[in-house]
Amino acid sequence: MKKSKCLIIDDEPIAIRILERHLEAFPEVEVLETFTSAPKALIFLRSHQVDIIFSDIEMPLMNGIEFLKSFRHQPAIVFTTAYRNFAVEAYDLDVIDYLLKPISIERLGRAIDRYYERMGNVKSNENESDNGIINFKVSTGIIRMPISNIRYIESFGDYVIIHHKDGRLTSRERLSHMETKLDKRGFIRIHRQFIVANQFVTAINGNMLQVGDNQLPVGRTYRSTVQRLLQSPLENRLSEI
Structure with missing residues (x-):
């Protein structure tokens, strides 16, 4: 960079x-x-x-x-x-x-x-797409994280909570900004409050996606997008949502 x-x-x-x-x-x-x-x-x-x-x-x-x-x-x-x-x-x-x-x-x-x-x-688009690293602004400075570690991102007002394989962290970002950063990086916006990593979706239960130990809702607005973009054997069951 x-x-x-x-x-x-x-x-x-x-x-x-x-x-x-x-x-x-x-x-x-x-x-x-x-x-x-x-x-x-x-x-x-x-x-x-x-x-x-x-x-x-x-x-x-x-x-x-x-x-x-x-x-x-x-x-x-x-x-x-x-x-x-x-x-x-x-x-x-x-x-x-x-x-x-x-x-x-x-x-x-x-x-x-x-x-x-x-x-x-x-x-924010420099460096990240080249080496799979994303920068998050936190209260103490900048944390650099492999994109592959992120399970899902949750909106919390002017902040987001990044749920990753080792825990979670809070960053002052808008979810819409995170959606732009992670575009075409294997993530799906499933709700006004959530973006999830395709690879960590393990099940579909009604209108909920199972991501690790967490169940996250699929918003009505995003159902067609989820159907179109989720590339896994679970795709055929999205008609139940």
Whole structure:
């Protein structure tokens, strides 16, 4: 997977260290360099190309707004600041995101998602289809899991619960997003709350699918899809649903 190279600019070294540590949870992003002032970053950028810049706003010599306005061609930039009062001006400048300190890993992840969406390059599809690995955002960072380990995924509001062969984990994702990620990967949407892995369906009981030790309902809307896509000897019994 090609990594996106980034810069961090902040006049507080501790803020740089915290953001660097947070970014370690996102293997698709590589910190190329860090700077404690915008002018030093500008000198570096004369001879180096980066994909995304994380910049504080309130800094001596040149603040983040002035830094951004100094470019002829605006870079992809995420502002990281302790102050709300720059938000309107920042969004008028069409920045990727505006993060208020202290920055959580979850909020940073949403900013990175926005960057990839803006660039027209959805990171979730990279890497996963090539090596069978899928990334899940959790409270402590990112968990990488083989797709073949997933039995089924359950919707829980703005979160999903991934039931896998070793247990379960909770990730801040929408089920519809997971459905897109797992399209053509051997999974079926069977209900507004459930996506299941074909290989773990072991029985059909009325309008319920047996997945391991669990029975999951098949929603009326999804019955024809289940009939069409479930490739197993159980297929002929789907007419009972």
